[in-house]
Amino acid sequence: MPRWDTMHDLPTGGQAGGRHGRGPLWWHGRFHGCGYRITVPRQAILNVLSKTSEHLSAEDVYIAVHKIYPNVGLTTVYRTLELLVQMGIVCKIDFGDKRARYELSEGPKGKRHHHHLVCTKCGRIIDYTDFIDKEIELLTKTEKALAKKHNFEINNHLIQFYGLCSECRKE
Amino acid sequence: MPRWDTMHDLPTGGQAGGRHGRGPLWWHGRFHGCGYRITVPRQAILNVLSKTSEHLSAEDVYIAVHKIYPNVGLTTVYRTLELLVQMGIVCKIDFGDKRARYELSEGPKGKRHHHHLVCTKCGRIIDYTDFIDKEIELLTKTEKALAKKHNFEINNHLIQFYGLCSECRKE
DNA sequence: TTAGTAATGGAAACCATTATCAATAAGGAG
DNA sequence: CTCCTTATTGATAATGGTTTCCATTACTAA
Numbered sequence: 001m002p003r004w005d006t007m008h009d010l011p012t013g014g015q016a017g018g019r020h021g022r023g024p025l026w027w028h029g030r031f032h033g034c035g036y037r038i039t040v041p042r043q044a045i046l047n048v049l050s051k052t053s054e055h056l057s058a059e060d061v062y063i064a065v066h067k068i069y070p071n072v073g074l075t076t077v078y079r080t081l082e083l084l085v086q087m088g089i090v091c092k093i094d095f096g097d098k099r100a101r102y103e104l105s106e107g108p109k110g111k112r113h114h115h116h117l118v119c120t121k122c123g124r125i126i127d128y129t130d131f132i133d134k135e136i137e138l139l140t141k142t143e144k145a146l147a148k149k150h151n152f153e154i155n156n157h158l159i160q161f162y163g164l165c166s167e168c169r170k171e
Numbered sequence: 172m173p174r175w176d177t178m179h180d181l182p183t184g185g186q187a188g189g190r191h192g193r194g195p196l197w198w199h200g201r202f203h204g205c206g207y208r209i210t211v212p213r214q215a216i217l218n219v220l221s222k223t224s225e226h227l228s229a230e231d232v233y234i235a236v237h238k239i240y241p242n243v244g245l246t247t248v249y250r251t252l253e254l255l256v257q258m259g260i261v262c263k264i265d266f267g268d269k270r271a272r273y274e275l276s277e278g279p280k281g282k283r284h285h286h287h288l289v290c291t292k293c294g295r296i297i298d299y300t301d302f303i304d305k306e307i308e309l310l311t312k313t314e315k316a317l318a319k320k321h322n323f324e325i326n327n328h329l330i331q332f333y334g335l336c337s338e339c340r341k342e
Numbered sequence: 343t344t345a346g347t348a349a350t351g352g353a354a355a356c357c358a359t360t361a362t363c364a365a366t367a368a369g370g371a372g
Numbered sequence: 373c374t375c376c377t378t379a380t381t382g383a384t385a386a387t388g389g390t391t392t393c394c395a396t397t398a399c400t401a402a
Contacts, residue, residue: 037348037399058390073351078390094265098359099389117323126321131313138309142302143332150297151337152288160329161314166322208368208379229358244382249359269390270358348399355392366381372374 027089034087041065041072045080046089055093055101055125093158097123119165126165135159198260205258212236212243216251217260226264226272226296264329268294290336297336306330 027046031038048064049056056064062077081102084090091105095118106112115135117126143154198217202209219235220227227235233248252273255261262276266289277283286306288297314325 035348039349039399041350071351075351075353075391076349079349092267094267096265117317117321117325119323120326126323128317128321130316130320131309134309135313138302138305142306145301146288146299146332147334149301150288150299151340152290152297152332152334153340154288154332154334155291156333158329158331158333161317161323161325162327162329163318163323163325169322169324206379210368210380212381242382246360246382246384247380250381344402346400346402348397350397351395353393356390358387358389360385360387362385363383364381365383366379368379369377371376 030087030089036083040069041076042080044069044072045077046084049084049090049102049104053103053127055095055103057099057101059099061102095123095125095160096120115159115161117161117163117165119168120162121164121168124165124167201258201260207254211240212247213251215240215243216248217255220255220261220273220275224274224298226266226274228270228272230270232273266294266296266331267291286330286332288332288334288336290339291333292335292339295336295338 028038031042044065045061048061054060058074058078058081061081062072062074065072065077081090081092085092085102088105090102093101093103093116095101095116112129113132114127114129117128119125139157143157146152147154199209202213215236216232219232225231229245229249229252232252233243233245236243236248252261252263256263256273259276261273264272264274264287266272266287283300284303284307285298285300286303288299290296310328314328317323318325
């Protein structure tokens, strides 16, 4: 049974190194800077999010973490995800299926920035990155104008398309 | 106490006439066409939605309807809103405050088409219509390309900006 | 080592939304 | 207008994702 005092056996390296070009554990600084502690559950949760390109629900994360650290509770998963969202490290997305989903965020200008096509019938999600450049251009312009007109400080945006995926169109 | 057999006292005219240029009760045809019945609760709910420019939650609608027709239940409100969404008459929006909100939809090309600025601190919602033309242009282009590439039939889209409203920026 | 405080996890509470099901009313046929 | 069929309704109970509580545990600094 895993123990809380064995943090060192956590697989912390892996993809994180190259993916963001910030070396492994790049988020440690962020945590320390905010006065947050680096704990096993938090590392495990971030690790799960780093290793997938899927849109995980809190329960998905819980199950994945639970396989390695059965002691981590669902409550902690929710709390940690909320914390990460608030820190801007993770994006919380709603696809209309009654459960929030989470993915690592890379900021609007990041390489992996994408939006979603949501199938309203089967719930399938397709990520797309097409037109991102023009999108960013328009968004930037819009953001500036809106910020000026409404004195609104824009930090994030959401774009989603809803419709029927190729499978569901057949029927 | 209102009775179910007094449908005729429902205020059905009013804004509906000019707003859509379709005359009052324009949705009656839609209902009949789908085989749906026109009932007091449904009329009352559509009436409430027609008379406001706010983003009402199911409970908001329930309370408003309840003032005139105390017999209408919350369940029916949920059911009717769901039906209207499915018919495309109403838009269901999620602002991240845990409750769905509803507003009359006017289609992407309609005059009143707008998007939202959501204050992540106080929850305030600001409608905006700026850049709608350019937005529509990009969206149309994007929709076409995505539909082609992913064989996805796009029926709707969602754009939202998140940030801090003028009030919340002060603190 | 020792406080002091952040973090955790199990259980219970929350609360918007749905399912159930008997009672009721809309709309068409006669 | 009346009857009949079936959609619709509404009170209540159930659901299920998310939060709250709170006693326990584990970092961190001194």
